[in-house]
Amino acid sequence: MRTAFIDTLRELARKDDRVFLLTADMGYSVFETFMDEFPDRFLNTGIAEQNTIGIAAGLASRGKIVFVYSIIPFVTMRCFEQVRLDLAYNFMNVKLVGVGAGLTYGPLGSSHHALEDIAIMRSLPDMTVLCPGDPIETKELVKRSFEYDGPVYIRLGKNGEPKIHSDGTRIEIGKSITVLEGSDLALITTSNMLETGKRWVDEWKQDGINASLISMPSIKPFDSFTVENLIDDEIPIITLEEHSVIGGLGSIVSEVIAKKGKSVKFQQIGINDEFSHIIGGHDFQRKKFSLDAKPSLKFIE
Structure with a gap:
């Protein structure tokens, strides 16, 4: 980047x-x-x-x-x-x-x-x-x-994140990008978790779960419209971010759900309300905070 x-x-x-x-x-x-x-x-x-x-x-x-x-x-x-x-x-x-x-x-x-x-x-x-x-x-x-x-x-980010989008893709402030289409659930990522999100969606597909991958690079202004459509369609939502669970992507999506006033299955993945007191490389830290492996999807059953 x-x-x-x-x-x-x-x-x-x-x-x-x-x-x-x-x-x-x-x-x-x-x-x-x-x-x-x-x-x-x-x-x-x-x-x-x-x-x-x-x-x-x-x-x-x-x-x-x-x-x-x-x-x-x-x-x-x-x-x-x-x-x-x-x-x-x-x-x-x-x-x-x-x-x-x-x-x-x-x-x-x-x-x-x-x-x-x-x-x-x-x-x-x-x-x-x-x-x-x-x-x-x-x-x-x-x-x-x-x-x-x-x-x-x-x-x-910093660590040589790979290209996920094709050259020539137009990215706009205030808009999300649907990277992969799916109807069983929607995984919304932001920042340097896009590569991880794509890997999870690809692995879920092999397990018979058809998930969509939505990249949300614009945090403010936020693309509430896309999230509201997921809520209307009753599609379970997972947010993924390398940030505190307080105040980041997951919090914003929670706010959209609350304002919408409709129920939808929702799971927030990020860093819990804590510091990292152990010194280690990036991969080590991600593993420590459980950002390296796919979450359980029991919540959508």
């Missing part, structure tokens, strides 16, 4: 000299091509995330389209007051790009884990929240965020 992001940003920067990139002491191997091509539109601010947001707001106030790149906790939580007041409150045209969704930076511990970011960022008025699941969604949503005049948070 990181490569898709920077390649797309370079394309946009060639077309529009308002594009400006800030990073807080990271991404050297990722940004070398951008730095070489646009040295006057790149700034490494160092480990000073609060100051970085202030700089971004200032640049945006002078007409720049600013992208700020850092590890998720540092571009959301460490500088949240500045994001809230400098960007969201003033509706600045700044795009926050966080890398390392969920437990991606497993060995670095809770300081680098991103389990609360969706909940935090979607609570901000006027903040658009995008969580691409593969390089195609990343490329498309970087373009859509560039076209959108306002603050955006983009949540990226």
Whole structure:
């Protein structure tokens, strides 16, 4: 996803000299091509995330389209007051790009884990929240965020997520994408769990269960219409995310179900209300939180 992001940003920067990139002491191997091509539109601010947001707001106030790149906790939580007041409150045209969704930076511990970011960022008025699941969604949503005049948070994975969509797929803010059709149940994923979701749906098909796979990269605005159709059709729903079960995709779908006022079978899969106190790689962490194996489908019987 990181490569898709920077390649797309370079394309946009060639077309529009308002594009400006800030990073807080990271991404050297990722940004070398951008730095070489646009040295006057790149700034490494160092480990000073609060100051970085202030700089971004200032640049945006002078007409720049600013992208700020850092590890998720540092571009959301460490500088949240500045994001809230400098960007969201003033509706600045700044795009926050966080890398390392969920437990991606497993060995670095809770300081680098991103389990609360969706909940935090979607609570901000006027903040658009995008969580691409593969390089195609990343490329498309970087373009859509560039076209959108306002603050955006983009949540990226890191570990070489494969392409799920075909080249040329159009991804829109506020819309979901039905990757696979099915009528027995619907699996809705967001962010870096799209690959896992596709594997589960493929395995269920071998077991005779015809499930649909829906990617939900746009968290805010949210595609409530698709979820409401599933409720009307009485199709059981499972949500899958590498994020806390509080405030993320599952919570949003729960809200849609509650507002709809109709009963539907529903299961939420994510990180329980806890920190990871054990150090280990990404795969190890996913296994610890039971994100690596298909759930039981007894709830749909």
